[in-house]
Amino acid sequence: MNRIKPLLSICIPANNRIDYVRRTLGSIYNDKNLSECSISDFEVIISDNDPNQTLSQLIREFKFSNIYYFPTSCEGFTNSFHVLTYANGHFLKLHNSQELWNPGALSYVINLIKINLRQKPLIFFTGGLLKKGVEFHYNSFDRFNYNLSYLSSWSNGFSIWQEDFIEVKESLTLNPLFPHTSIFLTQFNKKNYTINDYKLFTTQFIKKRGGHNKFHAFSIEYPSLIETSSKSGHIGPETQYKILNDILINFLPLLYFNVKIAKRETFSSEGFKTDIQKYFPKGSYWLVIFLSFIIPVKVLWRKIKIKYLLKSEL
Numbered sequence: 001m002n003r004i005k006p007l008l009s010i011c012i013p014a015n016n017r018i019d020y021v022r023r024t025l026g027s028i029y030n031d032k033n034l035s036e037c038s039i040s041d042f043e044v045i046i047s048d049n050d051p052n053q054t055l056s057q058l059i060r061e062f063k064f065s066n067i068y069y070f071p072t073s074c075e076g077f078t079n080s081f082h083v084l085t086y087a088n089g090h091f092l093k094l095h096n097s098q099e100l101w102n103p104g105a106l107s108y109v110i111n112l113i114k115i116n117l118r119q120k121p122l123i124f125f126t127g128g129l130l131k132k133g134v135e136f137h138y139n140s141f142d143r144f145n146y147n148l149s150y151l152s153s154w155s156n157g158f159s160i161w162q163e164d165f166i167e168v169k170e171s172l173t174l175n176p177l178f179p180h181t182s183i184f185l186t187q188f189n190k191k192n193y194t195i196n197d198y199k200l201f202t203t204q205f206i207k208k209r210g211g212h213n214k215f216h217a218f219s220i221e222y223p224s225l226i227e228t229s230s231k232s233g234h235i236g237p238e239t240q241y242k243i244l245n246d247i248l249i250n251f252l253p254l255l256y257f258n259v260k261i262a263k264r265e266t267f268s269s270e271g272f273k274t275d276i277q278k279y280f281p282k283g284s285y286w287l288v289i290f291l292s293f294i295i296p297v298k299v300l301w302r303k304i305k306i307k308y309l310l311k312s313e314l
Helices: 018-026 031-036 055-060 076-085 104-115 143-152 162-171 179-184 214-231 239-260 282-291 296-312
Strands: 008-014 044-049 069-070 090-092 099-101 121-123 135-138 160-161 193-198 202-204
Touching: 008 018, 008 076, 008 104, 008 296, 018 055, 018 069, 018 099, 018 162, 018 214, 031 044, 031 069, 031 076, 031 104, 044 055, 076 099, 090 162, 090 179, 104 162, 121 143, 121 160, 135 143, 143 193, 143 239, 160 162, 179 214, 239 282, 239 296
Parallel strands: 008 044, 008 090, 044 069, 121 193
Antiparallel strands: 090 160, 099 202, 135 193
């Protein structure tokens, strides 16, 4: 297969959910994007680890020369690693199958790549989750992680330059739940780091989302990666503490609310009461439960503040 080398590879690991993937592709291949961007500037890679290969029909629907479909037999989240191996671009952006590209986002990212082709900073896209709407630049991996906090767990934010990926991919030890974070944490020797907090994407809400033990993921698996990075001296103890504290105070209570109280999600919580004792202080389990009744009010207040109060101050 003869392929040109584009600036951007949009790497989509997927397993079924065809309607979500179809809408995501539609947000890429719309008339506005195709008028603003050259088709040779980017490629779309779909890595499908569904044995039924349902998503293969999308290649017949989106008849563009820069979209590629790869069936794979890899297990679960490791697809987030395998999809990167199929990419051919200078800049590889991991992209969740349910994340829509907002108008103008594609041309913005392509221009961002052009600007950074020489320095090649490690860029993380928060999608506006920090509610700052700007870029932050660092020359320290530690400060980069301190300000990013546990968002380094979010696969949709992950990106890497192809030459950096090639350098580490053969020697990687991948965490099966966080393969992208495993790669991310190898990039401690970069000279420049960027947190991009522009709202480039919109998430398609998936009803009753579940399928794995997310409580275990964020009380054991992800903290273990952060601890290893800290013990290696790549991040400092202050950064490790902040990340774990943010998980305890913000992430886990909201997860508990969504799963146990609102029942919007169906993630397993088996073993959570025991798991949380490994990396978190005594009494953390009961603190999470207590905060789970408070955090919805906190989230609502933040939305009101952003939508109304902050606008009135401009």
